[in-house]
Amino acid sequence: MSKLPADFYQKVYAVVRQIPKGKVTSYGAIAKAIGSPQSSRTVGYAMNASHNLENVPAHRVVNRNGVLTGKHHFSGTHAMQQLLEAEGIEVIDDQIINFEAHFWEPEVLEAKE
């Protein structure tokens, strides 16, 4: 029942929206938080749709290497990097410096079966 694909998106948005300023997380962490650690790809896919939502700071979401893999999908070329730097996160060559220090692990949402 609550396993609808659309629900998957909502979960992703919910987690990303909870990312505090100056913090970042990875697709895999979100995927795991929503109960689908293997759906890391789908998480990124959901982020693409989240572009229409302002409540979803997609620029705070990077891959497990701390690389701005999705910056290419942003408005400009370094728009994502600019946003992260504005929050105090140092980004060089699409790579977040001290990624671990800025890493924020999302809380696991309770799946309502």
Next chain:
DNA sequence: GCCCTGACGCTCG
């Protein structure tokens, strides 16, 4: 209804 693509991640060579 089938095939391909995609903002990832892990395993194998």
Next chain:
DNA sequence: ACGAGCGCCAGGG
């Protein structure tokens, strides 16, 4: 240690 390939889920043509 590095590179290539496969698996995962969902959407679009």
